[in-house]
Amino acid sequence: MPTNARSAARPTYPGVHVEELPSSTRTISAVTTSVTAFVGHTRRGPLNEPVRVTGFTDFERRFGGLGSRSAVAHAVHQFFGNGGGVAVIVRVAAAGSGRAACTALESTGGHSESRVLEVHAKEPGVWGNGLRIAVDHDTPHPDDTFNLRVHDARGDTRESFTGLSMDARHGRHAPTVINAASRLIRVEAVGEGRPDPSGTVSRPFGRELPHLAVGLTVKIGGVEREFTLHDPDRDGPAPTTVAELALLLERKLRALPDAPGKHAFAGAEVTAFGRRLQVVAGSTDPDDVVRFLGECANDLGLEASVNPPVFPLAGGEDGAPPGPRDLIGSEADRTGIQALRGVADVNLLALPEIAGYDRTEDMLTVVSAAQRLCAERRIFLLVDAPAGWVSADTARAGAAAFDAVRGDHAALYFPHLWLTDPLTGRLRAFPPSGAIAGVIARTDAERGVWKAPAGTGARLAGVHSLTVDLTDRETGLLAPLGVNCLRTFPVTGPLVWGARTLEGADALDSEWKYVPVRRLALHVEESLHRGLQWVVFEPNDESLWQQIRLSASSYLHTLFRQGAFKGTTPREAYFVKCDHETTTAEDVANGVVNVLVGIAPVRPAEFVIVRIRQTSGQFAL
Template sequence: MPTKPTHPGVYVEELPSGTRTVSAVTTSVTAFVGHTRRGPLNTPVRISSFTDFERRFGGLTSQSAVAYAVQQFFANGGTVAVIVRVAAAGTGKAACVTLESTEGRSACPALRVHAREPGVWGSGLRVAVDYDTRSPGETFNLRVFDAHGGARESFTGLSAQPGHGRFVETVVNPGSSLIRVEALAEDRPDPSGTVSKPFSDELPDLAVDLTVKIGDVEREFTLYDPDQDGEPPAGVTELALLLERKLRALPDAPGRRAFAGAEVTAFGDRLQVVAGSTDPEDTVRFVGECANDLGLEASVNPPVFPLCGGVDGDPPGPRDLIGSEARKTGLQALRGVDDVNLLSLPELAAYESTEDMVTVISAAQRLCQERRIFLLVDSPAAWVSADTARAGLAAFDRVRSHHAALYFPHLQLTDPLTGRLRAFPPSGAVAGVIARTDAERGVWKAPAGTEARLAGVRSLTVRLTDRESGLLNPLGVNVLRIFPAVGPVVWGARTLEGSDALESEWKYVPVRRLALHVEESLYRGLQWVVFEPNNEQLWQQIRLNASAYLHTLFRQGAFAGGTPREAYFVKCDRDTTTEADVEAGVVNVLVGIAPVRPAEFVIVRIRQMAGQFELQGS
């Protein structure tokens, strides 16, 4: 509000500048679409490391080209990726287990537990139930273990009653990354492990010899020895501590922790005894007359309930990868994701049919044009020489786009799963190189040259010569080369439309990506313009905001020209927006940039002079 002067003096008033900034968007967030070991189907998941990928998608598997591509992406400098898991339609099944309840008059199914996602991985999940809650007669706890991945989750104070504030479905389903549950009855599932009968306020004689079996191992021990154990337990809680200590002192089978990790819990007036193992076979059984007198044979269940029946989905075919825009499956799942700049489809390289490969690329390019994404295309695995590459390139004529670039040949790296040398499509590693180049130099720097080294690459499937490289480069193929003292590098920066014969203005990768970067930044940065009065004041603000953003890029070296006038212009006035446009609610902004083009060819001339020589570069 304006300051209202009330006395003679100096008044200070802070005024908003009214200037809105255009922020630069991301440039190298890479989407990978295809088969993975696990993960949510057709759901984009953002990750920032390969450790994240291992945790959410199961890590490397020989059947997943995506997994290796993601690993190579982060190894070469990538920082953020978006993963979309796709499987063949109608394949894959989530593991599950049905827990029963004996609280009613007869046993009945009480709770069905499903793995969160389809796949064999779900058969490694284990769930355990106990009643150690504030209301042990009404609620229960549910614990989840991933026997292979090591993840653990715990949900406490759950109820099987739909009207309860801690109803099991409303608590577990949105909160678990491992399972989803379905309540089948209003009775609680039986607890895992061995559960005793209720103890009375006065404990029975505890100076007895017990025999316990866990799995196929049997041990004997004295429950309470006055000479060694001191004062006898005064209640069920102290009895639980005594029994747990006795069990843990018993010798285990070699390599096992069934006794050493045993847990005894007191809930209400009962005991629950669970082996220190996630093996369903390690059931705790107390045998003999003394155990029966103490009520330790009342209810015997496995220490954990295993999920089973998980089936991996088959690798996706062309239709699965293309997906459905209506259902947001396959590639179309990326339509709802912001800040995706690069797209990699490493599974296409293994397709035997070039027609299938081109069909998927065509669909991917349509998506890329709509969402301002740049597609990295892997050369087919069948291209085993420069000649086969030149012969096979004709199949890509109908998908020659300035939103894509083709890279050849494939990489040879040591497979961490086998320790052997293996060929991999290059798009994952190239995406990492692009991310590293963007961070170090900027999106306007060609992701190629001696700085564009490919980390971890031992060799290439095809060792190209200068002559062979010179034949492929004019055709719009970006080759990968190995040079002495430098190693394997990306040695090309042309779009698929960058063939000399096409004479495209979008010939080079950095020029196309810089334009996409500018377009997306201005698109987002000028959203505030909508519904503003369409007049000269608005046009002036648009010119100021856009020019400030472009000037920042100019100072960073993104544009050609020695002055801002030579590098860019922004025009928004009555020449671009006519009276008819104003009446129609339209404001037109004309932006021009002069991008820096890569120095693709460097020529050195040598002239011999009398007794000396000099170099002239051009």
């Protein structure tokens, strides 16, 4: 067997020999640019846990959809409506608020009722009050195991777990199986025994079934009906097995008239397990208990245990919207915005709730903490103007407060948006950050991260109008303060008309004045950071430096060809330097390799000046 490429290529006959050799060139791939994190209050979802969603339907499934008190939910809706592709959601609630709905399943196996299994909604919130639990013993081992199903308030089965055991040594131990797989509930064993089945369960029948040509009275909820269990003339031969008896009883119950608008009799289910029957009303109303009345029912043993058709969860409470401290969170505990420290791909951050804070100081506290996180994690923050900015004059006066948080990793947008609230059908004002993030994602996909997310192509989809209709003069006063204005123009409608960072005020004269320049730099930094991980622990010599130069230059040249940099030649657009000048002998001794990268970003044409000169009517050809 050949042990290396040279021995593998040794010819054994005359002719042309083809050999594939591995490339020594390592490529640097471009990272994402528009994955947006939304942090704040939602109707449901795991607390302080980043969850990636790829559409609003996904958000509805994981976080409960739109809510009247959830600015984040509406922002996510606007994000996907304006072209967003991927979002990361972090649900945050006020400390100490919110409760998970729960119920306790009981067992009567030891002739005394005791709680054996507590069922809790997976996350806090009133949403859990709509969950219903159904239990049956229809398993291959009906004396030891059970099945558990989770229904929603409409009766639809959302999750099902079969063959469960309360024995911790069993391979299908209920808490272990359910807690690992369920997205709706978690359970805790609190006693011995297994949960009783839902519905009404009979005593075990003997080897031979009793006489079945008897009249029975059944009551489901408040409705009472009478019927004959077996009529030889109409029903044919009498059942000889418990399974046949189950089919007969189910057919009889379903033939009985229901109360108006009810489905308790029509949807009744009778299941045979072992030598027993389980009778469950065709309803998820806990009051629709099936009761068989009279001596005949007692003789047949149809009421060994009586339970509701489902066990409802109750007591769930929504958490209060988070305050500034809750939103900032703890770096040690990874709560609030600090939960994003464990997420690899986040490019934009939106905090739509802070626009509604009564105190500007609280808003600025959150913005300051968020900017520190963004600087560390190479994220760009989208800041909504305070809701109290109701005119250009209040915006000019309020902009001075942001001097304390001027930074190049954030941009401020004004005014808010008038949109139709899907929950009420009426117009309502919303912070713009969700829609802005969608516009940025759309612009990145169509043009690139180096294109300013502003101009006639940056239309705001679904926006009825703006809360403040700014004029050219008012825009001219706000833009030099680092405020990005949203404008409405004829034909195009509402759009983004500004691309400055919070450090983009004219008075600061910052090199990071423009949003696309800062975001392009973040993109390049993160791509190089990830693409050069292979360098760690490699021999620090000229061969390594050459590979670094080749990899970085190849990546930057791709951006140059796409139009990310100014200049007509690569030499004018970028440079990569990694040699004995950047990495000295002392650096090599200390295990350091220094790479110097320079780029010439394209700045947006913020002011387009057209000069017109009048002539006397003489034109020279």
